[in-house]
Amino acid sequence: MHRTPWIVAALALAACAPRPETPEQAQARRKAETDSAKVALQAAETLVLGYLAAGKADSAARFYTEDATYTTAGAPTARGRAAVQATFERLLGMGHWTIAVTPESVEASGPVAVEFGRSVISFAPGPHAPPGLAGSFPDTGAYLFTWRKVGGAWLIANDINVSTRAPGRKK
Secondary structure (H helix, E strand, C coil): CCCHHHHHHHHHHHHHCCCCCCHHHHHHHHHHHHHHHHHHHHHHHHHHHHHHHCCCHHHHHCCEEEEEEEEECCCCCEECHHHHHHHHHHHHCCEEEEEEEEEEEEEEECCEEEEEEEEEEEEEECCCCCCCHHHHCCEEEEEEEEEEEECCEEEEEEEEEEECCCCCCCC
16 A cells, blocks of 8 residues: 555645644734724714714614614614614604714624724604603713624624613713
8 A cells, every 4th residue: 555645645735734823913913804894893883873863774774784683771672683773763763863982992803893982872852752851861871882794894793882871860
């Protein structure tokens, strides 16, 4: 039995195999991925917030994955893009919302990114706003987004936002 061709083939394959990343290489790759993601995430957020300010729930919801979750205090979690859109439609039906976000940290690795930041939400009630709702605004809070790259675009997979106001306290 001739083992030489098999040994040569195995050695050749081993020589072609990618070498594992060093910790320094992994850190540099994650930094490059994070720097690239930050630009794309900020552009997407600008569009989403603009659509919400313009009352366009459907356009804002397109920046969420099909299986996205949207969680905010005092409401059940919306699960799925259609539920996120319905939640946005309900909120926009109450009045005009202005949301400003300030990212504090972003970490990306491959097709996933995690963003934490602060938010300021203002609300001008419309005729269908629940009584007293306007008294809770402006409000400051924190948010956590997990993003997923789908078809080359960054989409929000999880949107969790909370108020920094003590429970039961108005402005």
